[in-house]
Amino acid sequence: MANGSDGELNGSGMNRRRFLTVLGAAGGGAAALSGCSGEATDKLIPYLVPPDNQIPGIATWYASTCRECPAGCGVHARVREGRVVKVEGNPESPVNQGRLCARGQASLQGLYNPDRVRGPMVKNAGGAFEPISWDDAIARITERLEGVTGDLIRFVTGNEAGTFDRLVTEWLAALGSPAPVVYEPFGYEALRFAGQQVFGTDRLPRYDFGAARYVLSFGADFLETWLSPVEQARGFSESHGFRDGSMGRYVHVEPRMSMTGMSADEWIAPRPGSEALLALAMAHVIVNERLVPRQSDTFRVQQLLDAHAPADVADRTGVPVETIERLAREFVAEPSLAVAGGVGAQHEQAHVTAAAVNVLNYIAGNVGRTVSYGADLNPAGSSSYADLGSLVRAMRNGGVGVLFIHGANPAHAAPAGTDFAGAMAQVGFSVSFARFWDETAVHADLVLPDHDPLEQWNDFEPRAGVYALQQPVMRPVFDTRQTGDVLLTVAQQVGGRLGARLTAATYKDYLQQAWGRLQRRLRDFRPFETFWTEALQHGGVWRDAPVRTVRLARSVAELQEPATWSAPQDGFTLIAYPSPALYDGRGANRPWLQELPDPVTKMTWSTWVEVHPETAAEQGIHEGDILEVTTPVGTVEAPAYLYPGLRRDVLAMPLGQGHTAFGRYAEGRGANVYAVLSTDVTEFGGVSHYAAASLRHTGRHEYVAKTEGKSRQMGRGIAQAVTLAALQHGEHGEPHGGHAAPVPEHIEELLDEVQEAQDADTKHGDYAGDVPRWALAVDLSKCTGCSACVTACHSENNIPTVGPELVRRGREMAWIRIERYFEGGEHGEPLEARHLPMMCQQCGRAPCEPVCPVYAAYQTPDGLNGQIYNRCVGTRYCSNNCPYKVRVFNWFDHQEENDPAFAFPDPLHWLLNPDVTVRAKGVMEKCTFCVQRIRGKQNEAMLAGRELQDGEILTACQQTCPSDALVFGDLNDPTSRVHQVSRDERSYHVLGDLNTQPGVTYLRKVRNVGVEEA
C-alpha cells in the first residue's frame, strides 16, 4: 500500500487533463477494439518527472474512506497512471472488512460524473450561472459576511462527523452564528428519540448481527440502507449462513417485504403501524412467563406490559396470539437481537416501535450483548427534520442573511412542502458547495464546487473509536476546491476573531493538527509523521470504544400506548421506502445505480408503485398501468408493479427519483415520492414515511424497464432451497448434479472424444503448474440479493449502461445478474423469495462453443469458456444456444461519441479499466471469471518464482460481496476452498440435467423453518 501522495503526477504545469488522456494511450490504456482497419498513429507522452509510487502498467493502491452514506466504509482505490479505475473495500477497516455495497462501488461515477460543477459559478442578474474566479468568489463571500451580523449566518451540512464538522462549528462559533444544521434525510430520529426515552441516551448503539442467533427486524432494512449495511450484512451472513448443521433464524416484521425481509425465514406483515404492540406483547410473554431472569428495573415497564397481553393486541396487529407467544419463546431461546427504525417503517409512531423494541431487547437481556452502547454509530449525531423546518421558517422570515450548504440536498430530499428552494429566494445570499448541479445548488447565488471525496484530504468518524482518513488518490478532475480550504481562506480575509481563531493555512494543516490532538488523546507518543503515515497507509486508526452500561431510564414510564396507524376505510397506506441503490436520491446521477435492477422488483431507471396482485386484480390493474397515488398533500404518478410481498391494504414506492436537476442521468426520471409526504413534524422530530393514499388508474400504460423474466421458477429448480429441519434429517434435496438425464453411451463417447481433442489442441506449455479448473461456488444461504456484485462487475469489466429504452428491449449488458424468484404466497402459503446470482457458468461441456462458426467461443485449458472479441463476427449463435442467457451482445458502439447508446461521456471514460478491452459493436461478450485478474496474478506469481496461492485471485464479484457468498478458486486443487465448498451436501448445478457440467456450483438456500415449531 502506497501512502501519503498528493496525487501529484508531475512537477510541471502541464495541462493535467491532456496529460492523463494521452497517458492512457501510452500506458497501454483502455484499448478500444477497432476491428481490422489500420489504426491512426498514437503518440507516446513521457512524464516530465517520474511520480512517486507509480510504475506504468502497475496499479497503485491508496487507502481512503467511502462517503456515499454515513456508514463510512474503508476503501482501497486502485490507481493506474494517475487515475482511479476501481474502488474496493479496505480489509483493515473494522466497518466493512474489505467489502463494499453497490453505492460504494459507484462512487467512481461521482468522481468522473460528466455533470459535476466544473468550477466556481455565480448567478448573474439574469438568473443564469456564469464562471467566476476562485479569488473573486471568495472575496464575495467575505464581503457578504462583513455585511451581516453573526446570528444571520447559517450553515447546512450533511452528516460529516469528524474534522470538517468541527471546522464548520468552530467557524460559525467565531462568527457568533448558530451551530450548523446537520441534515440527513435518513437521520434515524425515531431511534434517537426512543433511545433517549428508554435508556436516557440519544446515541445509536452498535448492533452485533454476527453474535445474534435470532434476529427480529421491525422494518429495519439492515442489509440495504439502515445504519451500516455492509458491516451488518457481514455479521448477518456469519450468523444466518448455514454452517456445520446449524444456522441462525431471522423473522422480519413489516407490512412490506423489503430486500432485507427477503432473507427472512418468516415474514410477518402486521397492520401498518402496529409493530410496537407486537413487541410489547412479546415482552409481556417473556416477563409473565418468566422466560428469562427478571431484571431489577423491569418494574418501570411492568404497567405498560400488563396492558399488552397477546390477546389484547392480536386483533389490532393482525398477528395471532399463538404466533406472538411462539416468537417470544424463540426470542429468548438463543442470543437474539431485535431492531427497528428503518426509514421504510418510519410512520408517525415509529418512535414508539423503536422504544418498544428497546424494551424488548432489554427484557431479553440483549442490551450489552448484541446491542452495545459505547461504540456508538455516528457519534457526532445529526439534526432532525424539525431543525431543518425551523431553519426554513427563519429563512422565510428574513432571519437568514447568508446561507451555506454543503453535502446536503434539502430541496429534493425532504417533503416537497418544506420548499427549501423557495425559502432560499428569501435569503440575502446563499452559497452552495455542491459537487453536482443538484436541486439546491441551482437555487444558490454562488456555487463553489468541493472536491470529490476521492480527491480530498478529510476524515470521518462513522462510529466511536473508528477514525477513518481520506486522502486524495488523484489530482482533481475539475477546477474544484476543498470546502475546508475555502472556509479557512475566508477566515483569513475576514480577519478579526474568525481569522485569529482559524490560523491553519490549508485544510490539510487543520486536519493534521486535529490528528495531532487525536494522537495525544490515544496516548501514542511516536513522532507525528510516523503516526500520520501509518494512519494513511491503513486508512485510519481504529480503537475499541469502552462499553457503556445502560439501564431503563425513568422516562420509560412516559412510554405511551401507541396510537395505531389508521388508514382510511377504502384507502391504502402508502409506504415510501429508501431505494437500496439510490439511497435518498444522491445515487440517482450514477448510471450504474440507475441501471442496477432493484433487488426486489428488478425495475431500473424509474419509480414504480407496488400493488398486491389480488388488489390489482380487483381493480383491474396490470403491470405498467400508470397509477395516480394521491395523499392529503399531493399526487404522484408511476407505473404499477404487482408485488406479492405486500399487505393488500398497502402501496409502496421507492424514494430517490424524480429529480428536477442533478444531471443527465437523474433529471426527469420517475417521480419524487417526497412530494406526497407530509411536512408535519412527528413527535420524534422526523418525517412520516407513511401516508393515507388513494389510487386511481389513469388509463395510460407503459412497458416497464425491468430485467425480470418470470417471477416463478415453473418447476425448473433454478434457485433451490431446503429447510433446516430436512437437512438435519439428512435430506438435502437432489444429490449433486443428480438432475442430469442419462446420456446415451454413444453420445457420451462422442462428447469425450471432442473434449479430448479440444484439450490436446489447447494444452501447449505449462501455464501455471498443473492445469487448474477455475470454478466458483455460490452459497445461496448467504446471498441477500444486495447486487453489489453487479456494480462491481460493471466497474471491473468496462460494462456500459444502456438506458431504460434498451433495458425494455432486453439489451442490458450486465455480465452478472441477481435472479429473484417467488415461491408460495398463494392459497394461504407463506411467501418466500429466493435470490440467485447468475453469471457465465463456465460449462465443462458448453453449448455455446460448438455453434460458434469462428471459434471465438472456446474452452480454455484452465476451464473457462473463453470469448475472443477480435474473432467474434456477431452471429449470436452462442447466445441462442446458451441455456443460462448470460451472453450479451453489443448492439451499439457504447464508446463512440456519435452512437445513440454512447455510455462514456467525458470524463466518465476515465474509469475504464485499462486491463480490459472495451468491446465494439457487433461483438458478443460475457463473464470470464475476471480472466484479466487471473492472468495478472499468474504473472505476479511467476515473477516472484512461486506457486499461486488459493484465495489469491479474487473475482470482482467475490471481492465485494458483503455477505461472503462467493468463493473462487481452482477446483482441481483438493485443498482449495472452492473445492471443499463445492462438495458440500447442498451443492447443485443450475439446469444440471442439460449435462453442461458447469464450473459454478450453487449451495442450496437453507430456510430455518420447521425445526422445533409446534
Next chain:
Amino acid sequence: MTKRALLLAVPLGMVAAAVLLLLTRPGSAQGTGQASAAQMDGFKAPVDVDTAGLPGPVQPLFYRHDVHAGEYEMDCRYCHFAAEVSPSAGLPTMSTCMGCHILAGAANPEVQKLRDYWNERRPIEWVEVHRLAPFVRFPHHRHVNSDAEIECQDCHGPIEEMPQVYQYASLKMGWCITCHEKEEASTDCTVCHY
C-alpha cells in the same frame, strides 16, 4: 541486477552517468565522433545521417538509439525502466534525459531541442513505433523474465544500430505463436486476448 536494485539504481545511476559522460567525453557532443579510447573498440555510430532516408517514423526530436544503446552501450532498462516489473516497458521521463543532458551534449542541436522542451516544461510527443493490435495484452515483465531468455532485440531488432527506430518484427499473431510454440509457452487465446 535484481529488480529492486535496478529501481534503486535509476536515480543514482542518473547522477553517475552524467559524471561518467563528463569525465570520459569532455567537450564532445552527441554523434560528432571523437569517441574516447575506451569506446573505440565497440560499435561506433555514424556521424551524419539523413532522417528522411531512414526506415521508421520521423520523431519530433532525433533521438539516436544507435548512439546511446550502441556506442555508449547503455542498458535498455536504464530508460525503459519498467520492463522487468510491469507489463509496460516504461517510457523514460524527461528528467531521465536531463539527468545527463543538463551537462552533456550541449553543442548538439537536438540536445538543445531537448533542453528547450525541458525549460518549457513540455513533454516530447514521441511517435509510437511498435504497435500491437489493441485487443492484445503483451506483458513485458513476463517475457523479459522468462526461462526462454528473450532479449529486447529478439522482438525489437538491432535497436543499438538504429539511428531511427523502426518496427522490426511484424507483431502479428503468427509471429507470436511461432515463438510460443517453439518455447512451449501456452498458445491458449485468453493468455493474450481479454
